[in-house]
Amino acid sequence: MQPHQSVVPEGWPRVKRNLLIVSGTAVMAVVTVGLVLGAGQAVASGDLLTAGLLAAGALVLGHAAGFGLSVSRHPRRGGPVPYLGVTEQGVPGLAFRYAGAPCYWFLGMLTVGAVAALGIAVVLAVGGGMAGWIVGGLLAAGAVFVGWFIVVALRLMPGRLVLTPDGVYHRALTFEYYVPWFAVYEVVAADTDHPMIVVKAHPSDGTRLHRPAGRLGGAVEAEYLPFLVVRAYWLRGNTVRAYQALDHYFRNPDRRSELSSAQPLGVFGSDSSTSGGR
Numbered sequence: 001m002q003p004h005q006s007v008v009p010e011g012w013p014r015v016k017r018n019l020l021i022v023s024g025t026a027v028m029a030v031v032t033v034g035l036v037l038g039a040g041q042a043v044a045s046g047d048l049l050t051a052g053l054l055a056a057g058a059l060v061l062g063h064a065a066g067f068g069l070s071v072s073r074h075p076r077r078g079g080p081v082p083y084l085g086v087t088e089q090g091v092p093g094l095a096f097r098y099a100g101a102p103c104y105w106f107l108g109m110l111t112v113g114a115v116a117a118l119g120i121a122v123v124l125a126v127g128g129g130m131a132g133w134i135v136g137g138l139l140a141a142g143a144v145f146v147g148w149f150i151v152v153a154l155r156l157m158p159g160r161l162v163l164t165p166d167g168v169y170h171r172a173l174t175f176e177y178y179v180p181w182f183a184v185y186e187v188v189a190a191d192t193d194h195p196m197i198v199v200k201a202h203p204s205d206g207t208r209l210h211r212p213a214g215r216l217g218g219a220v221e222a223e224y225l226p227f228l229v230v231r232a233y234w235l236r237g238n239t240v241r242a243y244q245a246l247d248h249y250f251r252n253p254d255r256r257s258e259l260s261s262a263q264p265l266g267v268f269g270s271d272s273s274t275s276g277g278r
Contacts, residue, residue: 008189008240008244009189009191012189012191012195012240013189013191013195013196013232013239014195015071015194015195015232016192016193022068022072024068025065025068028061028062028064028065028068029061029062029065031061032058032061032062032065035054035058035061036054036055036058038054039051039052039055039058042054049123052119053120056112056116059116060109060113060116063105063108063109063113066105066108067102067105067106067108069105070101070102070105070233071102071194071233073233080097080098080237080238082238082242082264082265083095083097083265084261084262085162086162087164087169087178088171088176088178088208091164091166091169092164092261093162093163093169093259094162094245094259094265095160095161095162095163096160096161096235096242097158097160097238098159098160098235099235099236099237099238100158101236102234102236103157103158103159103234107150107154107173110149110150111150114142114146114147115143117140117142117143117146118143120136120139121137121140121143122136123136124136124139125137125140149174149213152213153173153213155212156172156173156174159171159172159173159234161197161230161242163246163249163259163264164259165258166180166181167179167206168181168184168199168246170230172230172234174212174213175211175213175222176208176209176210177208177209177210177222177225177228178207178208179199179201179204179206179226179228180204180206180207181249181250181253181256182204182206183202183203183204183206183226184199184200184250185201186199187199187200187243187246187247187250189243194231194232195231195232196229196231196232197232197239197242197243198224198227198228199227199228199246200227201226201228203226204226207226209225241268244268
C-alpha cells in the first residue's frame with residue numbers, strides 16, 4: 001500500500017453542524033452588529049463610556065462568533081504545509097501545524113474578554129462604591145486568571161502533531177502529550193460531531209504528559225487519555241494528511257526510521273496525498 005492510498009472514511013472529516021452552536025453563533029453575530037451600531041450612536045451623542053462598553057462587548061461576542069464559525073466549518077484542503085518539526089525534547093519528525101484561524105479566534109476571544117473585564121473592573125472600582133469594589137475585584141481576578149491561561153497557551157503555540165521514529169507527540173494549546181509507537185494499537189478517523197483523529201494507546205511508562213495549566217489544560221482532548229486525540233478544527237486542511245501519515249506508519253513500522261528525515265514530505269506534503277477516500 002502506498003502512503004497516499006491510506007483509506008479515509010467517505011466524507012471525513014465533515015463536521016456535523018450542531019443546531020445549538022450554529023444558532024448561538026448566529027445570535028452572537030447579530031448582537032455584535034447591534035452593539036457596534038449602539039457604540040456608534042453613543043459616540044455621536046458624546047457618551048464615550050457607554051460607547052467603550054458597547055465596543056468591548058462587540059469585540060468579545062464578535063470573536064466568540066468567529067470561533068464558533070471556525071469550528072463549525074468543514075476543513076478544506078490546503079493550510080500549513082507539513083514540515084520537519086521537533087518534539088519537546090528536540091527529536092525531529094514529520095510535523096503538522098495547527099491552523100492559524102481557530103487559534104486566533106480562540107485566543108482573541110479570551111484576550112478581548114479579559115481586557116474588557118479588567119476595564120469594567122476599573123470603572124466599577126472608581127465610581128461604584130463598596131459594591132463596585134467587590135464586583136470589580138471579582139472581574140479583575142477573573143481577568144488575571146484568564147490572562148495567565150493565555151500566557152500558557154502562547155508559550156505552547158504553535159500547536160502541532162509530530163510523528164517521530166519512536167512515537168507521536170501532540171503539542172496542544174494547554175498541554176503536551178507523547179505516546180510511543182509500541183503502546184499504539186489503533187489509529188481511528190473518528191466521525192463525531194466534531195471529527196477527530198484518535199490514536200488509541202495502552203497506558204505505558206513511555207508516555208509523557210505535561211500540563212502547564214494544570215487540570216484546566218486539555219479539558220477536551222486530554223479527557224481521552226491515554227488516547228492521543230486531535231480535533232479536526234485545529235488541523236483544518238492538515239487533518240487528512242495527518243491521519244494518513246499516522247495510519248501508514250502505524251501499519252508499517254519498518255518505515256518509521258524515515259520520519260526523522262525530509263523523505264515523508266514528498267508524500268504527505270502536498271494536497272495530492274489527501275486524494276484517498278475522497
